[in-house]
Amino acid sequence: MHEVSxxxxxxxxxxxxxxxxxxxxxxxxxxxxxxxxxxxVAVVIGMVLSWLMRIHLGWTNAAIPGLQAISPNGAPGGxxxxxxxxxxxxxxxxxxxxxxxxTAPFAAFGNYFLPIQTGAEDMPxxxxxxxxxxxxxxGFLVLVSAFFVSDGPPLAGWTSYAPLSAIxxxxxxxxxxxxxxxxxALAIFCVGQLLGALNFISTVLDMRxxxxxxxRLPVTAWAWFITSCMGLTAFAVLMPACILLILDHxxxxxxxxxxxxxxxxxxxxxxxGSTLLWQHLFWFFGHPEVYIAIVPxxxxxxxxxxxxxxxxxxxxxxxxxxFWALAFLSYMVYGHHMFVSGMxxxxxxxxxxxxxxxxxxxxxxxxxxxxxxYGTKLRINxxxxxxxxxxxxxxxGGVSGFFLAQPSIxxxxxxxxxxxxxxxxxxxxxAMFGIFxxxxxxxxxxxxxxxxxxxxxxxFWLTFVGTYCIFMPFHYLGWAGNVRRYAAFxxxxxxxxxxxxxxxxxxxxxxxxxQLIFIYNFINSRFRGAxxxxxxxxxxxxxxxxxxxxxxxxxxxxxxxxYHDAEQYGVKTASGADYIMQNSPEQxxxxxxxx
Amino acid sequence: MxxxxxxxxxxxxxxxxxxxxxxxxxxxADISTHGHLIDSQRDDTMIEAGVxxxxxxxxxxxxxxxxxxxxxxxxxxxxxxGAKGLVSAALVLVGxxxxxxxxFGTKAWATVYFTPxxxxxxxxxxxxxxxxxxxxxxGPDGKFGPIHPEMINEGTQNLFGLDPEHxxxxxxDIVTAEMAIPVNKEVHLLxxxxxxxxxxxxxxxxxxxxxxxxxxxxxxxxxxxxGKYEIVCSQLCGLGHYNMRAYLEVMSQADFDDWQKKQAAAx
Numbered sequence: 001m002h003e004v005s006x007x008x009x010x011x012x013x014x015x016x017x018x019x020x021x022x023x024x025x026x027x028x029x030x031x032x033x034x035x036x037x038x039x040x041v042a043v044v045i046g047m048v049l050s051w052l053m054r055i056h057l058g059w060t061n062a063a064i065p066g067l068q069a070i071s072p073n074g075a076p077g078g079x080x081x082x083x084x085x086x087x088x089x090x091x092x093x094x095x096x097x098x099x100x101x102x103t104a105p106f107a108a109f110g111n112y113f114l115p116i117q118t119g120a121e122d123m124p125x126x127x128x129x130x131x132x133x134x135x136x137x138x139g140f141l142v143l144v145s146a147f148f149v150s151d152g153p154p155l156a157g158w159t160s161y162a163p164l165s166a167i168x169x170x171x172x173x174x175x176x177x178x179x180x181x182x183x184x185a186l187a188i189f190c191v192g193q194l195l196g197a198l199n200f201i202s203t204v205l206d207m208r209x210x211x212x213x214x215x216r217l218p219v220t221a222w223a224w225f226i227t228s229c230m231g232l233t234a235f236a237v238l239m240p241a242c243i244l245l246i247l248d249h250x251x252x253x254x255x256x257x258x259x260x261x262x263x264x265x266x267x268x269x270x271x272x273g274s275t276l277l278w279q280h281l282f283w284f285f286g287h288p289e290v291y292i293a294i295v296p297x298x299x300x301x302x303x304x305x306x307x308x309x310x311x312x313x314x315x316x317x318x319x320x321x322x323f324w325a326l327a328f329l330s331y332m333v334y335g336h337h338m339f340v341s342g343m344x345x346x347x348x349x350x351x352x353x354x355x356x357x358x359x360x361x362x363x364x365x366x367x368x369x370x371x372x373x374y375g376t377k378l379r380i381n382x383x384x385x386x387x388x389x390x391x392x393x394x395x396x397g398g399v400s401g402f403f404l405a406q407p408s409i410x411x412x413x414x415x416x417x418x419x420x421x422x423x424x425x426x427x428x429x430x431a432m433f434g435i436f437x438x439x440x441x442x443x444x445x446x447x448x449x450x451x452x453x454x455x456x457x458x459x460f461w462l463t464f465v466g467t468y469c470i471f472m473p474f475h476y477l478g479w480a481g482n483v484r485r486y487a488a489f490x491x492x493x494x495x496x497x498x499x500x501x502x503x504x505x506x507x508x509x510x511x512x513x514x515q516l517i518f519i520y521n522f523i524n525s526r527f528r529g530a531x532x533x534x535x536x537x538x539x540x541x542x543x544x545x546x547x548x549x550x551x552x553x554x555x556x557x558x559x560x561x562x563y564h565d566a567e568q569y570g571v572k573t574a575s576g577a578d579y580i581m582q583n584s585p586e587q588x589x590x591x592x593x594x595x
Numbered sequence: 596m597x598x599x600x601x602x603x604x605x606x607x608x609x610x611x612x613x614x615x616x617x618x619x620x621x622x623x624a625d626i627s628t629h630g631h632l633i634d635s636q637r638d639d640t641m642i643e644a645g646v647x648x649x650x651x652x653x654x655x656x657x658x659x660x661x662x663x664x665x666x667x668x669x670x671x672x673x674x675x676x677g678a679k680g681l682v683s684a685a686l687v688l689v690g691x692x693x694x695x696x697x698x699f700g701t702k703a704w705a706t707v708y709f710t711p712x713x714x715x716x717x718x719x720x721x722x723x724x725x726x727x728x729x730x731x732x733x734g735p736d737g738k739f740g741p742i743h744p745e746m747i748n749e750g751t752q753n754l755f756g757l758d759p760e761h762x763x764x765x766x767x768d769i770v771t772a773e774m775a776i777p778v779n780k781e782v783h784l785l786x787x788x789x790x791x792x793x794x795x796x797x798x799x800x801x802x803x804x805x806x807x808x809x810x811x812x813x814x815x816x817x818x819x820x821x822g823k824y825e826i827v828c829s830q831l832c833g834l835g836h837y838n839m840r841a842y843l844e845v846m847s848q849a850d851f852d853d854w855q856k857k858q859a860a861a862x
Contacts, residue, residue, distance in 0.1 A: 083834035157831050163808050164791040164832060171725075171791060172833040258809025260744040262756070263725065263790045267745045275792060275808050311671065315678030340794070342807035345708035349701060356693035363689045366651060367681040373658040375672030380597045380664050388659060392604055395651045396611070402644040406696060408703035409637045411803045412622060415794065415829040457596070465603065472611045476620040481798035483829045486837035491825050493623055493798065500620070570671060 014552045024134075026126035027552055031133045032112025033446065035103050038137055039435075042099035044519075045144070047512050049092035056080045058498075058505035060488040073173075074152060082487035083173045086155035089485065090174075091146070093158035094182065097293065098189055099140050101427065104435045105296035106231070107136065107196055110224040112446065114200060116543045117221045119209025119560045119583075121553055123199040132199070136192035143185035146178045154179040157485060159286070162256030162278040166248040167270070170263045180249050183242040190239035193231050200228035211562035216582065218541040218566035219306075219319060223299025226323050227292050230330065234288040241281035248273070279341055283334040290427050291330045294394075295323055297434020298365060301387040303566075304437050305369065307539045308384040309376040310578055312567035314368050322361035322368075329358045339407040340414050348407040355405040362398055366391060382456030383537075386437035389464045390430050396468075397426025400475055415485075418478025421471050429467045436460075436518070443522075444536050448548045449529030455521040459514065466511030473504050540581050541566040597663025601656040608652035612645065623799040626820040626845065630801035632703035639699070643692055707802070712815035716783035719774065722755060723806045724789030726835030728826060729754045732769040732855065740765025742787065769858045774826065775844040777851040781817045794830035797843060805830050818845040 015021040025031065055064055063078030074084030111133075115123055123129050146153035154174045156165040160182070169176030204217070204225040217225075244255040248270070256278045259271030306313060313319060335343065335351030369391050378384060400422040403409045413419065436459075443451045482489070482497055489498055535544040542560055543550075560583045568580035571588035580586050614620060625634055674681070720731040720739055733739050740762040747756035757765040776782050786795060788806035795814070796803045804814050828839035846854060 081834070082837060086831070086834060086836070155834065161792050161831070167791070261788075261790050261808055262744045262747045265748050265750065268790075273809070275810070314674060314681065318678050318682050340803050341805050342810055342812050345704065348708075349704060352700075353697055356697045357690075359693050360685055360689050363685040364682055367685055368678060370651070370655050370658055371674040371678070371681045373655075373662050374674040376662050377671075378597065378659070378663040380600075385596075385600065388600060388655070391655055392607075392652060395648060395655070399644040399648045402640050402647070402693075402696065403637065405693075406636065406640065406700040408633050408700045408707070409640060411633055411707070411801060412637065412798065414803055415796070461603075465607070468607050468611070472607075476614050479615075479622065480620040481622045481796075483796065483827055485831045487834075488837050490838055491827055491840055493825055497620070 024130060026122070026130045028111050028115050028123050028126070028129060029446075029550065029552075029554075031129055032108050032110070034133050035111060035136070036108035038133075038140060039100050039104035039108055040519075040522075042095050042103065042140065046092050046096040046100060047515065049088045049095070051509055051512055052080070052088055053085065053092060054505035054508040056085050056487070057489075058502040071152065080487075083155055084152070085487035086157075086485065087153045087174050087178070090155055090157050090160075090182075091143075091153045094143060094186075095140075096428065097158055097289065098186065099136075099143075101293035101431045102193065102231075102289070103136065105300065105431060105438065106224065106227050106292060107132075107193070109220075109300065109435075109438050109442065110200060110227070110296065111196070113442065113543055114221055114224050115203055115207065116546070116550070116554055117218045117541050117566075118203055118207055119212050119542055119555070119562060120203060120207035121555065121557075121559070124202045124207055125195075125199050128195045129199045132192045132195035134192075135195065136189055139185045139189035139192060142181060142188060146174075146181040146185075149177045149181065151176055152178055154182045159282060160245070160278075161282075162245070162248075162273075162275050163258075163261060163268075166245055166256040166273075166278070167261065167263070167268055168249055170266065170268070176249075180246055183245045183249075187239050187242040187246070190235040190242070193235045194239075197228040197231040197235070200224055201232070204228075209559045209562060212582075216562055216565040219302045219313075219316060220296070220299040220541075222320055223296050223302075223323060226327050227295045230288045230292050230295075230327050233331075234285045234292065237281055238285035238289075241278065241285070244281075245278070276338075276341060276343060279338055279343075280334075283337045284331070286337065287334040288327070288330040290423070291326050293427050293431050294434075295326065297390065297431045297438075298323065300434045300438040300441070301390045302369070303541070304383050304387045304441050305372070305378075306567065306569060307441075307537050308379040308381065308387075309373065309569070310379070310538075311372065311376045311570040313372045316565075316567060318364055318368050322364045325361035326358065329354050329361070333358055336405060336410075339410045345407070352405055352407050355401075359398075359401065359405070362394075366395055366398075381440070382451070382453055382460055383437045383441035385457065385460045385464075386433045386440065389460065390433040390437065392464075393425055393430040393433055393467070396472070397422055397424070397430060401426070412481070413478055415483055416478035417474045417482045417484055420484050421474025421478060424471045424474065425467075429471060436463075439522070441537065442543070443525065443529075444532030445543055445546075445548050445550070447526055447529070448532050449525050449527075450532050450536065451525040451529060452521050455517055459517045459521065462514040462517075463511060466507055466514060469507035470504055470511060473500055476500065535581075538577070538579055540564070540568050540579050542582055545581060545583055597659050600663075601660035604652055604656040604659070608649055608656075612649060615641065615645065623824070625801055626799045626818050626822065626824065627801045628817040628819060629703070629706045632706055633801050636696075636700050636703050640696060643696070707814075707816075712783040712813070713781045716781040716815055717776065718783045718785060719776070720755075720785040720787060721774065721795060722787045722789050723793035723795070723828065723832075723839075724754075725791065725833050726828075726839040727772070728774075728793075728795075728828075728839070728841040730771045730774045730841070731755055732771070732858070733764075734767030734769055734859065736764060736767055738764040739785075740768050744789075747789065767859070769855065769862060771858050773842045773844060775846055775851055775854045776818060777848040778818055778821050778845050780848070781815055784814045784816070786812045786814065791832050792830045793828045793832045793839070795826060796829040797824060797826050799824045800843070803829065818843075821845050821847060
């Protein structure tokens with residue numbers, strides 16, 4: 001491993017045709033933007049699905065205008081059937097986890113900025129990189145096609161537990177073709193992500209420019225690198241699991257189906273399989289997946305905060321070691337999704353200990369972020385507001401983990417809204433805040449224009465308060481024993497909770513509508529935003545040395561040379577600036593005041 | 596605007612804590628012999644989680660209030676103790692806290708899972724299938740007849756696939772749609788999944804266990820209060836999942852004996 005860029009001499013010349021520039025492009029920046037647009041389309045679909053779900057949960061017998069036209073079977077007279085609710089829920093979660101939370105912070109921003117932050121002209125395998133986007137997009141299109149098959153999408157949840165997901169359409173609507181399409185889409189997605197992870201890892205290891213030692217890499221580059229390592233190992237397990245599931249459907253195998261099962265008075269002609277095997281395979285992927293969803297956001301938040309605090313973090317080492325600890329421990333905790341699954345209860349205790357221990361690196365991160373604010377002059381803009389909001393959300397979502405990590409308490413909280421509140425806050429909303437922070441921060445670089453700050457701040461305030469109004473009450477529901485994945489609340493002990501569900505639904509619809517402000521700002525600023533300079537935030541890392549937007553070959557054919565890490569903020573310089581860029585040979589006159 | 600964010604965070608933190616402190620939304624009252632262990636573990640955890648939550652949000656808010664958009668110039672300060680202090684605090688405080696929670700929590704778990712059922716526990720079998728729970732009592736011979744899955748027929752109400760013609764033990768088995776148990780008597784619940792994964796969740800009884808097709812699992816518990824409670828399915832099992840429930844009736848021994856006689860006569 002060495003820092004001198006070994007880039008082959010111009011492995012691609014500048015693209016000349018429209019197709020090569022904007023469609024089938026090997027340029028990592030174009031690929032990053034393509035991933036971002038995919039995530040944007042996916043999040044709109046995922047959000048609309050959540051609105052439909054929340055309307056139904058608050059007002060179960062309400063006729064939703066237009067829904068019958070979309071699905072005459074799923075919503076006769078506009079009233080959602082229970083199976084359609086579950087189908088929408090399955091697609092909501094699958095689209096959000098894979099095509100928003102894995103795609104935007106990792107594939108979109110990572111593809112765009114990782115090569116730049118390492119000082120590379122592009123990734124080492126640009127054609128694989130282009131393929132990774134198009135394969136991922138294919139996975140998305142295959143997934144969405146499940147809406148259009150006769151029985152509709154699967155209803156088994158994004159977790160798709162066997163045997164419900166394995167025995168075919170006898171198990172319920174959507175469990176035939178819809179389930180096979182779902183598993184196929186995910187297997188395709190895994191291939192796309194593996195191609196991407198290969199590129200990310202080899203970029204960090206082999207494409208760093210002169211002077212860019214590993215320790216000088218910006219925190220976001222590290223976050224993407226660590227996430228790629230997780231992705232390589234986690235998606236490599238999900239893909240075969242999906243293939244085995246498909247085989248149970250189409251090839252008469254019984255990987256996940258034991259003998260003796262009876263549905264509709266018919267004996268299912270399978271035997272020899274293990275129900276729990278699916279859960280082990282899925283969660284071995286599924287737990288690292290949630291860290292894949294959040295670690296890039298943690299990197300972005302750290303990066304954005306440092307730039308706006310005008311001071312380094314108290315300890316970048318502590319942050320990076322915590323990222324590694326999260327990644328490492330994430331493989332050891334997966335059984336906490338299976339405490340009452342029928343797995344050996346001794347195993348449950350074993351899994352609970354690393355689950356409790358993973359609180360430690362999470363706490364270190366939160367304390368370093370908060371402690372680093374002390375004594376600074378934090379600039380408040382939309383990007384830093386979302387970064388601060390991330391910290392608050394991560395704390396809120398994280399503390400419910402104290403309960404869920406303990407098997408005995410999980411007896412009460414497993415499969416309730418407590419879990420749903422936990423993961424929406426700590427992963428869903430926090431990661432979204434990371435994505436928003438990164439968007440407002442990097443938009444000027446990507447598009448050469450500033451986003452509107454007033455609209456950005458309105459977006460932040462309404463979203464921050466709105467998401468708390470939606471997801472904090474989920475914990476109260478779960479605490480009271482409200483089981484999740486219910487299409488309606490007909491149990492005696494649940495009926496008194498319906499008003500709280502209605503409150504949540506109203507909050508969800510309002511907060512959803514607020515996102516239109518972001519979408520308007522994003523599109524409008526592309527054309528009418530104030531022109532952006534190369535370094536509007538006075539950042540130190542290499543993305544800020546290039547024009548906004550950057551040229552096709554990033555550094556204009558000349559590899560940068562790096563002299564510093566990315567944390568030279570709050571320093572005294574001869575020029576009077578309070579920061580030194582990574583590629584500047586200038587040395588600080590002395591450290592930050594008062595140190 | 597930083598100050599406004601600080602205030603908002605504190606308001607949100609306190610507003611979030613209020614329903615918890617006021618016990619506005621609580622699970623059904625505990626009617627089991629082991630539930631107090633779970634509840635006290637849960638309450639201890641709430642103190643630690645609550646303190647951590649409020650402390651972190653308030654500290655974040657205070658620092659945002661004090662250190663955002665300040666005028667340039669002047670001495671900058673770093674957090675006293677720097678990173679070392681914070682990392683040590685995280686390692687020691689949180690480490691001890693979570694280890695303690697884990698260690699103390701094993702007792703509740705062990706009571707449910709590592710103690711065998713009493714020798715005189717009353718066996719009841721529960722079968723979960725799309726979308727109902729059915730229960731089977733062994734009858735006077737104390738034995739359950741074998742299940743023949745190929746004979747399951749909802750049309751003829753042969754819900755467990757019993758073959759009384761050939762299996763002697765099946766002849767006195769009592770199959771019911773609701774579960775009745777005597778108060779203060781340990782029950783040994785044998786769990787069987789007919790088709791897909793389901794779960795047996797009785798919040799009042801503090802029991803929660805998935806049914807696993809292909810695996811016969813069991814639970815044991817003792818109810819301490821007479822009354823009617825809901826058993827709900829908590830593992831997504833298909834379109835009727837939300838409606839899959841049965842009632843648990845806890846009765847005096849005398850009432851239970853009457854009930855069982857009536858059910859036997861109705862077979």
